[in-house]
Amino acid sequence: MSGIKSRMRLPEIKKMGRKAIFLWAVCMLMLLSGCWDLRYLDKLGVVLAMGVDDDPSGKQKLRLTVQVVLPQNVAAESKGGTGGTPVTTFTETGDTIFEAIRKMSAKTSRRLFFSHTQMLIIGEKMARKGGIIPLVDLIERNPDIRTDISVVVTRGVRAERLLQMTTQMESIPVNQFHEMIDVNQEAYAMNYAVLVKDLTKLTGKGKQQAVLPSFRIVGDKAAGKSVDNVKTIPAEAIPALSTMAVFRDGKLVDYLKPKESRGLAWLQNKVKSTVIKLACPESKGNLIVEVHEASIQYKIKQSKDGMPVVQAKLEVTGSIQEIMCPGIDVMDEQVLNEIEELTSQAVKKEAEETIRKMQKKWRVDALGWGKEVYLQQPEVWKRIEKDWETVFPEVQHEVVCKTKISGSGVRGESIVK
Amino acid sequence: MLAIIIMTMLAAATATVIWIRNGAKQLFRERGWALFILLTGTLLAIGLLLRLPVPNPTDWIMTIFSPVYKPIVGWVEKGL
Amino acid sequence: MSKFAGMNNAQITSSQCAKLLFLFALGSAVLILPTAITAIAKQDAWLSVLLVGPFNYFILIVFLALADRFPNMSLAQYAEKVLGVWAGKVLTLTYLLLFLLLSALVLRNISDFIGLSVLPRTPVWFVDVTFMIVVIYGVFLGIETIARTGEILFGWVMFVFIIILVSLFNQFDFHNLEPFLYEGIVRPLKGIYPVLGFPIGEFVFITMIFPLVSKQDRAKLRKSLKLSVLLLVSTSVLLIVFLIGVMGAEEVSRSPFSVYDLAKNINIEEILVRVEILVAMVWVGTVFIKLALCVYALTVLTAQMLKLSTYRPLVVPYAFVIVPLSILAYRNVAHAKEFATGVWTVYSLFQGFVLPLLLLVIAAITGKRDSSDGSFPEVKRSDGGHTEDGNPTEGAADLEGKEPSRA
Numbered sequence: 001m002s003g004i005k006s007r008m009r010l011p012e013i014k015k016m017g018r019k020a021i022f023l024w025a026v027c028m029l030m031l032l033s034g035c036w037d038l039r040y041l042d043k044l045g046v047v048l049a050m051g052v053d054d055d056p057s058g059k060q061k062l063r064l065t066v067q068v069v070l071p072q073n074v075a076a077e078s079k080g081g082t083g084g085t086p087v088t089t090f091t092e093t094g095d096t097i098f099e100a101i102r103k104m105s106a107k108t109s110r111r112l113f114f115s116h117t118q119m120l121i122i123g124e125k126m127a128r129k130g131g132i133i134p135l136v137d138l139i140e141r142n143p144d145i146r147t148d149i150s151v152v153v154t155r156g157v158r159a160e161r162l163l164q165m166t167t168q169m170e171s172i173p174v175n176q177f178h179e180m181i182d183v184n185q186e187a188y189a190m191n192y193a194v195l196v197k198d199l200t201k202l203t204g205k206g207k208q209q210a211v212l213p214s215f216r217i218v219g220d221k222a223a224g225k226s227v228d229n230v231k232t233i234p235a236e237a238i239p240a241l242s243t244m245a246v247f248r249d250g251k252l253v254d255y256l257k258p259k260e261s262r263g264l265a266w267l268q269n270k271v272k273s274t275v276i277k278l279a280c281p282e283s284k285g286n287l288i289v290e291v292h293e294a295s296i297q298y299k300i301k302q303s304k305d306g307m308p309v310v311q312a313k314l315e316v317t318g319s320i321q322e323i324m325c326p327g328i329d330v331m332d333e334q335v336l337n338e339i340e341e342l343t344s345q346a347v348k349k350e351a352e353e354t355i356r357k358m359q360k361k362w363r364v365d366a367l368g369w370g371k372e373v374y375l376q377q378p379e380v381w382k383r384i385e386k387d388w389e390t391v392f393p394e395v396q397h398e399v400v401c402k403t404k405i406s407g408s409g410v411r412g413e414s415i416v417k
Numbered sequence: 418m419l420a421i422i423i424m425t426m427l428a429a430a431t432a433t434v435i436w437i438r439n440g441a442k443q444l445f446r447e448r449g450w451a452l453f454i455l456l457t458g459t460l461l462a463i464g465l466l467l468r469l470p471v472p473n474p475t476d477w478i479m480t481i482f483s484p485v486y487k488p489i490v491g492w493v494e495k496g497l
Numbered sequence: 498m499s500k501f502a503g504m505n506n507a508q509i510t511s512s513q514c515a516k517l518l519f520l521f522a523l524g525s526a527v528l529i530l531p532t533a534i535t536a537i538a539k540q541d542a543w544l545s546v547l548l549v550g551p552f553n554y555f556i557l558i559v560f561l562a563l564a565d566r567f568p569n570m571s572l573a574q575y576a577e578k579v580l581g582v583w584a585g586k587v588l589t590l591t592y593l594l595l596f597l598l599l600s601a602l603v604l605r606n607i608s609d610f611i612g613l614s615v616l617p618r619t620p621v622w623f624v625d626v627t628f629m630i631v632v633i634y635g636v637f638l639g640i641e642t643i644a645r646t647g648e649i650l651f652g653w654v655m656f657v658f659i660i661i662l663v664s665l666f667n668q669f670d671f672h673n674l675e676p677f678l679y680e681g682i683v684r685p686l687k688g689i690y691p692v693l694g695f696p697i698g699e700f701v702f703i704t705m706i707f708p709l710v711s712k713q714d715r716a717k718l719r720k721s722l723k724l725s726v727l728l729l730v731s732t733s734v735l736l737i738v739f740l741i742g743v744m745g746a747e748e749v750s751r752s753p754f755s756v757y758d759l760a761k762n763i764n765i766e767e768i769l770v771r772v773e774i775l776v777a778m779v780w781v782g783t784v785f786i787k788l789a790l791c792v793y794a795l796t797v798l799t800a801q802m803l804k805l806s807t808y809r810p811l812v813v814p815y816a817f818v819i820v821p822l823s824i825l826a827y828r829n830v831a832h833a834k835e836f837a838t839g840v841w842t843v844y845s846l847f848q849g850f851v852l853p854l855l856l857l858v859i860a861a862i863t864g865k866r867d868s869s870d871g872s873f874p875e876v877k878r879s880d881g882g883h884t885e886d887g888n889p890t891e892g893a894a895d896l897e898g899k900e901p902s903r904a
Contacts, residue, residue, distance in 0.1 A: 036616070036618040036619040036620065036623075037615075037616045037617065143613060143614050143617070146761070147761075148762075200747075201745050201747065201748065203747065204746070204747035205747075374676065375672055375675045375676055378679050
C-alpha cells in the first residue's frame with residue numbers, strides 16, 4: 001500500500017470515521033445511563049454509629065442499632081427552629097451484624113451508607129457474653145466501613161439506649177461521644193480512644209488483651225430520647241465517660257476504678273495531660289500538679305531463672321497549678337523537689353495499683369507486656385509464649401518515676417499563707 | 418443470552434473491520450491469523466457465558482510443573 | 498497514519514527503556530507482592546526484598562548478553578537462529594503462552610482490585626473491557642508512545658510515592674519491624690520465593706524491547722538499567738518497610754491490597770485524609786503500562802513468529818482472548834493465591850531465566866552472532882533498497898518472505 005493510494009482514501013476515511021464515532025457514542029450512552037455503582041446522595045442513609053447489644057428475647061445473637069443522620073433536621077436546628085431530632089435510630093436483630101444490617105432495610109427508606117460511621121458501641125451484656133472480637137471482623141472485611149473508628153463499651157445501659165440520647169453540646173450525638181473521649185484524654189487521661197485498628201493489632205504476637213473506654217448515662221435515664229431533654233439547663237440526662245473496661249479474650253471482665261484507669265493510661269503512654277492531687281506535706285489541704293507531658297519506657301530484663309523482669313520508667317513533666325493549703329513556698333527549690341518526689345510517688349502508686357489489679361486479681365495482660373518481651377527478649381518469649389497466661393501474674397516488675405516540675409503557673413507565691 | 422448475542426455481534430463487527438482493512442493481497446496472512454485468534458477468543462467467551470467447562474490454562478501449568486513447585490512451596494510454607 | 502506507522506524503526510532511548518522496566522516491575526508487584534512476602538517472612542519481609550535485589554540485575558545480564566549477540570532481533574527471531582527454524586518456533590510458542598497468560602493475569606489483578614475496593618457493583622467484564630480498550634489503543638500506537646507515556650507516569654509514580662512516605666512518617670512505628678530475625682535468616686530467605694516469580698521472572702519481556710533501543714543509546718543501556726534496578730530495589734524496600742512499620746506485619750499479611758490499605762492510613766491533622774484513591778489512580782497507571790507491554794510483547798512475538806509484515810491486526814483479536822481468559826484463569830481467591838505464590842515463580846523463572854540462559858549457552862557454543870535486522874518490513878522506499886552506508890534497507894528483503902540476510 002503506497003502513500004499515494006492512502007492519501008486518496010483519506011477524505012473517505014474521515015467521513016467513515018466520524019460516522020463510526022457517532023455510532024459508538026450513541027451505544028455508549030445506553031451503557032452509561034445505568035452506571036452500576038451510582039449512588040445518589042439523597043438516597044443514602046448516612047450511618048454515624050453502630051451499637052451492638054445482645055438480644056433480650058434470646059432468639060438471635062445480637063441486636064444492632066444504627067444511628068442515622070436526618071439532614072433536614074440538622075439544618076433546621078441550627079436556625080434555632082423547632083425541628084425534630086437530628087438523628088434517628090433503627091434497630092434490628094440478627095445472628096451476625098451484616099445480617100442485621102441487611103434486614104434493617106425493611107425499616108429504612110434509604111440505603112444505609114457506612115463510610116461515615118465514626119463509632120462502634122458495644123453493649124455491656126454483649127461484651128460480657130459474646131465477646132468483641134467477632135464483631136470487628138465485618139468492619140475489617142467490608143471496604144466501606146473504615147477501620148479507624150472508635151470502639152467503646154457501655155456501662156449500666158444498653159448501646160441502643162445510648163444511641164438514642166440527645167445531646168446539648170453537639171447536635172449530632174455521636175460527635176459528642178467521639179470528642180468526649182479525646183477531651184478526656186487531654187484533660188484527665190482516665191480514658192483514651194481505642195480504634196478498630198488497635199483491636200485488630202492485638203491479635204498478633206504478644207497476646208495483649210483489649211481495653212475499651214466505657215460510657216454511661218448520668219441523670220434521668222428515662223428522659224433523653226426527645227429534644228426536650230436538651231431544652232433544660234442542665235439537660236435531664238447526659239452521656240458521660242466512665243472508666244476503661246478490661247477484657248479477657250474479647251470478653252468483658254470488669255471496669256477499672258478511676259485511679260486505676262488513669263494508671264493504665266500512664267502505662268500505655270496515653271496520658272496527654274492530667275492533674276495529680278497531692279496532699280500538702282506540712283498542712284491539711286491539697287495541691288494540684290498539672291501534667292504537661294508523660295511518657296513511659298519499658299525495659300525487659302532477664303531474671304536468673306530466665307523469666308522476664310519488667311522495668312517501667314515513667315517520666316512526667318508538670319507544673320503546680322493550684323495550691324489550697326498554706327505553707328508551700330513555690331519559689332523554694334527544696335519545696336519543688338519535695339513536690340516532685342510526692343508526684344512521682346503518686347504516679348508510681350497509681351501505676352502499681354493497676355499492675356496489681358491486672359496481675360493478681362484478673363490475671364489479664366492488658367498492659368502489652370507480652371509484646372514488650374517479644375520485642376526486647378525474643379528468646380525468652382519463644383520459651384514462655386504458650387504459658388504466658390500463667391507466667392504473666394508472676395512477672396516481677398519495677399516501676400520508677402521521675403518528675404520534673406517546671407513552674408507554678410503565672411503566680412509565684414500563693415495567696416494561701 | 419443477550420450477552421452472547423451482543424458479544425457475537427461485536428466479534429462479527431471486529432472481524433468485518435479486520436477483513437476490510439487488510440484486504441490487500443500482501444496482508445492475507447495477517448488477516449487469516451487475526452481472524453483465527455478472534456475466533457478462538459469468541460469461542461472462549463461464549464463457552465464462559467454458557468458456563469461450559471472450559472479448560473483452564475492455569476491448571477495445565479500447575480500439572481506440568483507440579484513435581485517442581487510442590488516441594489519448594491512445601492518447604493517455603495513449612496512452619497508458617 | 499499509515500498502516501505501518503508506529504512500529505518499524507521505532508526508536509526508544511535507553512532511559513525510556515529503563516523507566517519501562519521500573520514501571521513494569523512496580524506494576525502488579527507492588528499490588529500483591531507485599532502480602533505474599535509478609536505472610537512468609539513477617540516483619541523481616543524487607544530483608545527478602547533487599548536480598549533479591551542483585552537477582553534483578555543478574556537476570557538482565559543474561560538478556561543483555563543475548564542482545565549483544567543479536568542486537569537487532571528479539572527473542573523469537575534469534576531463537577530461530579540458534580535452535581533452527583522449527584525448534585525456535587516451538588520455543589516462541591511457549592513464550593506466546595507465557596505472555597498471553599501474563600496479560601490475562603495482570604488484567605485480572607487490576608480488575609479484582611477495582612472491583613473490590615472502588616466499583617463493587619460494576620460487572621467484571623466491563624472493567625476488563627474498559628481497560629483493554631485503552632491498552633489496545635496504546636499498543637496500536639506502538640512502543641514509542643508507550644515509552645513516552647511511561648516517562649510521564651514515571652514522574653507521577655515517584656511523586657505519589659514520596660507523598661505517601663512523607664505523610665506516613667508520623668505513623669511509622671519502628672517497633673513493628675522488630676524483633677529482627679526472630680526465627681533466624683531462614684524466613685526472609687523463604688520470602689524470596691514469591692519475588693522471584695514476579696517481577697523478576699517476567700523481565701523477559703525486555704528482550705522484545707532491547708532491539709528497539711536506538712543505536713546511539715545502546716552504549717548507555719547498561720548504565721540506565723543499573724540505575725533502574727537500583728531505584729526499583731530501593732523503592733520496593735522502602736515501601737515494604739513503611740508497610741510493616743505503619744500497619745504491622747500481621748495486618749499486611751492479611752490484607753490482599755496492602756498498599757491501598759496503607760494509603761487509607763494517611764491522616765495529616767484531619768485535613769489530608771481519604772487520599773487513597775489517588776494512590777489507586779497511580780497504581781492503575783503502572784498496571785496499564787505493564788499490561789500494554791505484555792500485550793505488545795505478545796502481538797509482536799506472534800507476528801514475528803508467523804513472519805507477518807505487521808502486528809497491528811492481531812491486537813484486537815488478542816484482546817478478545819485476553820478478557821475471557823482473565824475471567825477464566827482464577828476460579829476463586831484461594832486458587833489465585835496458590836497459583837500466584839506457588840506455581841508462578843517456577844513457571845516464570847523457567848521461561849524467563851532458564852530458557853534464555855540455555856539459548857545463550859547454545860549460542861555461545863555454536864558461535865552464533867547475527868546483527869541482521871529483525872524489524873518489520875518497511876514500505877518500499879525510493880532509495881532503491883539501500884541506505885546511505887550501503888546496507889540494505891531494513892527488511893526490504895522480507896517482503897518476499899525470505900529471511901533477512903546476514904549483515
